Amino acid sequence: MPDDIAEVYRNTYPALVRFLYRKVWDADRAEDLAQEAFARALVHRPDNTRGWLFVVAANMARDEARKAAREKRHLTLLKSEPDATHTAPEEEIDAETQAQRVRAALDQLTPRDREALLLWDAGLSYDEIAAQTGLARGAIGTTLARARRRLVEAYDAGLAGGGGQHAARG
């Protein structure tokens, strides 16, 4: 029997937006996609709404990324220009810089590690993550351990300015 979607919506919407945001890196787009996922759930009435939502959301984010990559490729054929300075308020730059660094660090994870980490952070259980990623449940802990370590290391390496020392950890 299908879940009460309204209930799932209340409990899961922010987590779904957060999950999507870390894939598309645009808050508006993430909200848009999350709402679209819920709208689709209303039509499909899946048995496990929460799990279903994250699968659909991941697929939508993947489509977005592909599209963006295609456009980027196309664009670089046309021209390549350096980023110019902009006039955002200071605190916004800081928050944005921070987010950019985390994003860059996340980019260095393998897709599977990243997916597991984002799903865990969105509130999914090991069982749900296993169902979604196809990993064995017993492998989730190891996957998350590796994902967390790589995230922190990549972030620290980014802070050191790329050329600096890598923060090697035991």
Add this chain to the structure above:
Amino acid sequence: MPHVDEGTLHAYLDGELPSAERKTVDAHLAECTSCRAMLAEERALLERASALLGAARPVDRAAPPFEQLGVSRSRKRSPWRVRMPVAWAASIALALGVGYYLHEPNAASLTPRESSGIAYLMEQRAADANRDLPAPADEERKTSSRAPSLAARSKPAAVPTTPQLYDSVTVVASQTNKREAVLEAAPVVGVVAIPPAAAPRLRNAEPAPAASAVAKDSAVRVDGVIVASGASGAGGRKERAHLPTTTSWPIITRGAARSLLGTEPVGLPGLARQIRRSPTADGTVVVEQRIDSATTIQIFQRQSGMDSSGQARYYYRQQEREIAPADRLARYVGRLRVEIAGPLSTDSLNKLLDQVQPLP
């Protein structure tokens, strides 16, 4: 038991170990200092990773009401309808004033480096604009004293030198108390609107003498002016209350705009700019560029085909029907639909729109 591996420790810390296994781990940890040390280390790692992820999260916003799911997407207000309240008379004065500058004889073939009107203006004002951009409050104060003098100074000059511009504005001005008639009768195609930052201060400013009588009459204050060609003036008429100004739109970087648009944002080369995005999730970006201290041009843009899903496409088309007869000042630049607005004449806006290109 052998030492606990890191995957098990993470599952342990995550509270995801089955209870039997958990008891075994607890028992081992009680007597193994090295595993306890490792547990502490893994806990620190876990918290650090979690904090990092926390830095990369969107601003928490309330979820839209559940009941609106599936409906809200087609009912969002179009960003193209966003026009700010305008002191009508002041907009005429400004259009005349700035239009005078822009309507130099060689303005038709402008490039930023030529010594044409706009280029001159850009170079004259670039430093000014740069200084003003980050400080809207300061700007507001300055402009309120500047605006009337600009209007007063330029109006007489505009009359003899720019007959074409003057004609179109006169038609509008002479009917300011009949806005509907204006919209239908105006012989030009285009958008004349005061940028949001300018609107409030212009209302507070002392109006130019010629326009003061009109400005005092609240009935002629309009929310935005969309001057459309004769047959299709219906477009912008109903936009009254609740018009958000773009001053509340979040400022974003060019990179963010690029990812939102799927391509480079466009604008006028050689001018300082500020990029904002629509607070609704419709993928609209506005590039605001200051031509001089009282004149901000807004260049609205978004992907012409928003989404791979049919729904978004439909949503877009529906908006188009609602507000945009095809003759608005809009055009496609690459994959972007671009619209321009600003307190300038249609002619000037059109010429500026001609120059819009991907921003360096």
